[in-house]
Amino acid sequence: xxxxxxxxxxxxxxxxxxxxxxxxxxxxxxxxxxxxxxxxxxxxxxxxxxxxxxxxxxxxxxxxxxxxxxxxxxxxxxxxxxxxxxxxxxxxxxxxxxxxxxxxxxxxxxxxxxxxxxxxxxxxxxxxxxxxxxxxxxxxxxxxxxxxxxxxxxx
Amino acid sequence: xxxxxxxxxxxxxxxxxxxxxxxxxxxxxxxxxxxxxxxxxxxxxxxxxxxxxxxxxxxxxxxxxxxxxxxxxxxxxxxxxxxxxxxxxxxxxxxxxxxxxxxxxxxxx
Numbered sequence: 001x002x003x004x005x006x007x008x009x010x011x012x013x014x015x016x017x018x019x020x021x022x023x024x025x026x027x028x029x030x031x032x033x034x035x036x037x038x039x040x041x042x043x044x045x046x047x048x049x050x051x052x053x054x055x056x057x058x059x060x061x062x063x064x065x066x067x068x069x070x071x072x073x074x075x076x077x078x079x080x081x082x083x084x085x086x087x088x089x090x091x092x093x094x095x096x097x098x099x100x101x102x103x104x105x106x107x108x109x110x111x112x113x114x115x116x117x118x119x120x121x122x123x124x125x126x127x128x129x130x131x132x133x134x135x136x137x138x139x140x141x142x143x144x145x146x147x148x149x150x151x152x153x154x155x
Numbered sequence: 156x157x158x159x160x161x162x163x164x165x166x167x168x169x170x171x172x173x174x175x176x177x178x179x180x181x182x183x184x185x186x187x188x189x190x191x192x193x194x195x196x197x198x199x200x201x202x203x204x205x206x207x208x209x210x211x212x213x214x215x216x217x218x219x220x221x222x223x224x225x226x227x228x229x230x231x232x233x234x235x236x237x238x239x240x241x242x243x244x245x246x247x248x249x250x251x252x253x254x255x256x257x258x259x260x261x262x263x264x
Contacts, residue, residue, distance in 0.1 A: 014181055014182055014185065015182070016174055016178060016179070016182075017178060020173060020174060021208065023173075024173060024205065024208055024209075025208065028212045028213060029212060029216055032225060033219075033226070033227065034227070035212070035226070035227040036226050036227065036228045039227055039229050039231070039232055042229060042232055042248070043211065043212070043232070045248050046207075046232075046236075046245055046248060046249075047204055047207065047208060048182060049248060050203075050207045051179060051182050051183060051200060051204055052182070052183075052185070052186060054200050054204075055182075055186055055189060055200060056186055058192075059186070059189045059190075068190045068191060069191040069192065069193050070191065070192040070196045071193055072196050072199055075196045075199040079203055082241065083240065083241040084203065084206075084207070087203050087206040090202075090206060091199055091203050094170055094199075095170075095195070095199055095202075096170075098170035098171070098198050100170060101170040
């Protein structure tokens with residue numbers, strides 16, 4: 001099995017990964033039905049066009065609102081305007097799930113500190129202790145080095 | 156629901172997309188008019204594309220079924236694109252298949 005991940009060699013060849021799309025196609029068709037190879041490749045091109053279409057329309061919606069970054073609402077409006085309103089409910093559900101996931105991840109990251117089980121005061125105190133110890137170590141090292149280096153009469 | 160739909164449904168349930176975000180973003184960025192696209196929008200476009208694939212595949216399959224075939228062919232997709240208004244934007248990529256006979260007659264004229 002080759003390790004070649006397969007990104008497009010050329011910017012013009014930029015499209016969705018074949019294997020992923022082929023798998024999706026297979027899942028959407030009944031088990032005994034296949035899709036001809038040229039048809040699958042055609043679908044890949046259609047996906048590209050679709051992405052460009054929706055992105056471009058979303059951008060127009062975005063610009064009309066005098067914004068610079070395409071936001072979720074712009075995409076939803078664009079889908080409606082393009083006649084893909086039937087996707088909007090499902091996409092919205094996925095959107096809500098996605099937002100829930102994001103807040104869950106953020107929550108997990110934030111709780112790292114609270115997992116230590118120490119209050120902020122205790123944390124500050126232990127931090128100061130560590131600094132003091134390090135300072136002492138540094139000072140004793142410095143004075144040790146000085147007493148070794150100094151020779152009588154040196155300035 | 157067929158077991159084969161599990162993947163797409165599972166993705167919807169967990170708020171993820173089956174399509175790689177980085178690749179979708181690069182495709183979007185090909186449009187120089189687009190200044191920036193938020194990650195949530197990126198996700199929505201990804202999901203919409205998956206639903207698009209689903210729709211187009213199913214609609215193409217309908218035509219192969221009418222023809223009593225087990226393989227979805229190019230002409231099925233061409234017919235699906237022609238018959239649905241929302242797919243007009245695909246007209247340039249899928250010119251309707253012209254029969255060879257028709258081509259031959261137009262050439263001799």
